Amino acid sequence: MSESEHETTAEPLKVALLGCGVVGSSVARMLVEHADDLTARVGRPLHLEGVAVRRPGRDRSDLPVDPSLFTTDAESLVERADIVIEVIGGIEPARSLIQAAMKHGASVVTANKALLAEDGPSLYAAAADAGVDLYYEAAVAGAIPILRPIRESLAGDEVRRVLGIVNGTTNYVLDKMDTTGQGFHEAVEQAQALGYAEADPTADVEGFDAAAKAAILASLAFHTRVSGDQVYREGITEVSAADVQAAREMDCVVKLLAICERTEALGEGGVGTPGVSVRVHPAMIPRSHPLGGVRDAYNAVFVEADAAGQLMFYGKGAGGDPTASAVLGDVVAVARHRVGGGRGPGESAYADLPVLDMGQALTRYHISLDVNDRPGVLAQVATAFAEHGVSIETVRQQLIETGEGEDAQKQARLVVVTHTAPDAALSATVEALTGLDSVHEVTSVMRVEGS
């Protein structure tokens, strides 16, 4: 107690807040309302120096912030700060302001996944050059502490795989499709009505948001630079009610997963060279898997490490207060470093592993296809798999009837689940199946994870 009392008489640390939207408002409120606790935890007071906004005249009387602190002059605000919090989002002016802040010796806390996925390495290098911290826990999975555990808690272990539900909108939509049988468009409309999806949901449903987060997770987990455009990306717009039903029949659920894996590329002569596979796509996972029970708009990140085994981190992935919690945790960390000397661990890319093509990713497929009900069809289908070096784990056959009266036709539905194979071989197999005479239609193709 006496030590902190002593230290708190010291000069306050000046905090600049860039952006005052949903997250920024929560950050401002918590900075003011928790001032005493923050002072005790940091060892020096945090003084809110100013809040950079685009519309200074807007009514913000609900915030416990002196109105004179709002400014449109972000450039001069960052020059006065010890710690800059960037919650504007997007590439510019966020990038220039962060660069200016670090150049002036300020530590930076940001929630900007898009910027980090696009331009992380140059920003990390600038932070190292300036001897300041650049922290960004809030950029991935909102309130869930996931980056610090990967960067620090697992620093003595080897991460093998990260499977993340890191986009709340798509998890909400897929959960509704699972529980109600709704189609994709209906579920999206409901999510929009409830505020879980934006009017233009592209960034979420096409997987761009999750891909940016996957790049950040993979970079930390594998000590390798991965940018957003290196992430293979498939959204959930093609996920049909039939796919979700097919998953149910397997006691699985469809989730949009951000997958980061340490794996081996099969080179010449089958010799494996290490690499990382980073991808975002819908996949079936067993309901009994810890990620299978993640409902509504919640996020969760499942990590497999050599020694630690299976870990899961679960919580809210978005929202003003949850995101502000992660931002302020970082603010306390960088403030402690300024009080105590030293920097936190910066980025490391020493492993410098190659980022593999999607075709090289090892995955499993679940394929449903409608075929003629006649002898020899299963042999023909099995041959198509074998010719592509894909091994079948299970095949299930059921009879279905189509048409009526004279058009009535007997068909069979085959449901095939493969063993693990390179994605290129699996997709070539699907292509070959669609060309077979006896195959009427490939009704559902989905990757299978988490077993």
Add this chain to the structure above:
Amino acid sequence: MSESEHETTAEPLKVALLGCGVVGSSVARMLVEHADDLTARVGRPLHLEGVAVRRPGRDRSDLPVDPSLFTTDAESLVERADIVIEVIGGIEPARSLIQAAMKHGASVVTANKALLAEDGPSLYAAAADAGVDLYYEAAVAGAIPILRPIRESLAGDEVRRVLGIVNGTTNYVLDKMDTTGQGFHEAVEQAQALGYAEADPTADVEGFDAAAKAAILASLAFHTRVSGDQVYREGITEVSAADVQAAREMDCVVKLLAICERTEALGEGGVGTPGVSVRVHPAMIPRSHPLGGVRDAYNAVFVEADAAGQLMFYGKGAGGDPTASAVLGDVVAVARHRVGGGRGPGESAYADLPVLDMGQALTRYHISLDVNDRPGVLAQVATAFAEHGVSIETVRQQLIETGEGEDAQKQARLVVVTHTAPDAALSATVEALTGLDSVHEVTSVMRVEGS
């Protein structure tokens, strides 16, 4: 790359390992086998200076460790080290060695929950005086990163409640009772046969192990010193197959929970003064609660914070490799601090909240009682609750028959679930119920959490 290449030419950091049991062996192996990765992540090599053991002649040829490094002279080993890893366990000689190490300027990483729960504050103070780190992530919930997230990631938030399944043995036993209908003793024998419970399971089944962890969690979460003997403790030895069945009927499951809550003591005139409640006891939680699905010997810690909302951390709570993963994460952290200057955040007890008696804890009870089937009994029972200021949430009545022939008697079973009330009022209510003429037997009493 160039920076780390440059730095790794520097003097190695000398690491002393105290103890070479299950955890120590895993730590030693990982230190040697991951040497290159650890060097790159720390910025300097970690050199294993020696391994203190009780029996130096024992065959340890399965470890990739130079046999000359094993020593019984732990005292002189810690004097030569920059970083000391203590995985001996127990109070002495662990405490004296840790104190000696810090006095000589070494940073310490320990997995010793019993020592920290008994004597944490004096050790934290010694670390601060010596200007070294004392880290102990492995002491709670094995491989699960939980202390660092509470101490750092949530440092800008206010933790309201921590509910933890932090003892794998008891979770295994309760899970078996739930899935097989076995009684306590039968399930413990099975756990012993499978190596999940020790020959003398007292520390686990009586809740001592969980209580030590609860003290550590509460101290960090509430910035308040809590020692193991301040933790209210009830083990699982009294949990019966009937209790587990009663939980099933409520769509609940019985778990041994470590509960740390920020709450208010009701003082004179009902004015609340803030305090913390720290306790370990079996409780019913809904199966749909994130902790409800934690099976086998897994651990999980559920955290509620004001801004972050609900978070959960899940993984393996014990075992050589999982625990070693947490130890080595701490080793990398303290090593980075030695390379980069500064210390990690130490303990803080600035909030200094009173630790409340169990009687003041706010909780809910599930009570089953067999009563005479005659008019007026329910009124009599309800009056007993009302007289103690306990409000009933639900009451369910079912007819049962006891005895045969002339002894046949009609009875009713009442199942009462209360609203939240002080534990003292709830236990006084149970006492009063057992004294009522019309009550044959109180067949099951269990607290209810997580709703």
